[in-house]
Amino acid sequence: MKLTTRRLTELALLTAAALIIFVIELRIPDLVPIPGVKLGLANIITVYAVFRYKPEETALIVLCRILLGSMFAGRPSAILYSAAGAALCLIGMLAVRRFIPPKWIWLCSVLGAIFHNTGQILAAMVLMKTAVIVSYIPVLLFTGCIAGAFTGLCAQMLVARIDRKPPA
Amino acid sequence: MNKPLAAIAAFAGLVFLGSGAWMLAGHFRAQDAVLVEIVQDGKVLYTVDLASEEDRSIRIEGADSWNLVTVRGGEIFMEEAGCPDQTCVKMGVLRAENLPIVCLPNKLVIRFADSQEVS
Structure with missing residues (x-):
């Protein structure tokens, strides 16, 4: 991956924006106090990057956000859950990206949310050595779809407004 | 709407409705467990x-x-x-x-x- 100074700066800027959103969201009281259920506003940046940057660049942004974010939040144990979710989410969104027209970006984000929650559950099952967590799947998926549609819609507006050419 | 997009939409719709129904079903189950x-x-x-x-x-x-x-x-x-x-x-x-x-x-x-x- 060739990373020019300009590109690196752009990616750093997006990472910083994602982290700011993440930290602000930490301050918002939980709408639904269930582990793993949240709006995930920082994913607005992820979805935006999926449609405007190269896959490896997007992965870099997400990786940095997760590492720094879990440190800012003071819960290093959350890294594994977030990372498992984010990895699946990213793979899912990048896989369908080429089929998604600009007006359907929100749908891509919903799919990403579904993958994200699946990854989280799998990680939790492995780490907590219990299958009980399976009962969380419906709640996580249902709320995840709503959150994904919302963040996706935000990203869709962002993509439409910032008329930057896709990666050359 | 192209075919893959329709498939993605159908998949997401199914997951959303399915998980919603599953959640509701669990919610209304009689709770007498102690x-x-x-x-x-x-x-x-x-x-x-x-x-x-x-x-x-x-x-x-x-x-x-x-x-x-x-x-x-x-x-x-x-x-x-x-x-x-x-x-x-x-x-x-x-x-x-x-x-x-x-x-x-x-x-x-x-x-x-x-x-x-x-x-």
Whole structure:
């Protein structure tokens, strides 16, 4: 991956924006106090990057956000859950990206949310050595779809407004 | 709408409606369970019969965190936790079979036991 100074700066800027959103969201009281259920506003940046940057660049942004974010939040144990979710989410969104027209970006984000929650559950099952967590799947998926549609819609507006050419 | 897009939309729609229906079904299931298990790291630490258990608090230590589980008036809940997010405390009283109280940092789960035979 060739990373020019300009590109690196752009990616750093997006990472910083994602982290700011993440930290602000930490301050918002939980709408639904269930582990793993949240709006995930920082994913607005992820979805935006999926449609405007190269896959490896997007992965870099997400990786940095997760590492720094879990440190800012003071819960290093959350890294594994977030990372498992984010990895699946990213793979899912990048896989369908080429089929998604600009007006359907929100749908891509919903799919990403579904993958994200699946990854989280799998990680939790492995780490907590219990299958009980399976009962969380419906709640996580249902709320995840709503959150994904919302963040996706935000990203869709962002993509439409910032008329930057896709990666050359 | 191209074919792959339609497939993605159908998939997402199915997941959304399916999980919603599943959630509702679990919500309306009759709840008469009284036997509760406190599980840490895949091992059952305590089995509590809410119908006969006296009010008490149990402190459970983990590798990075701790929890204070309280039984009071036939209900069980997480009273305190040693982590910054306090999600398990905010979850309140254990009510539904499909929604165990979970503390991720401490790998702790409070849930209704699968077999509800009260001995």
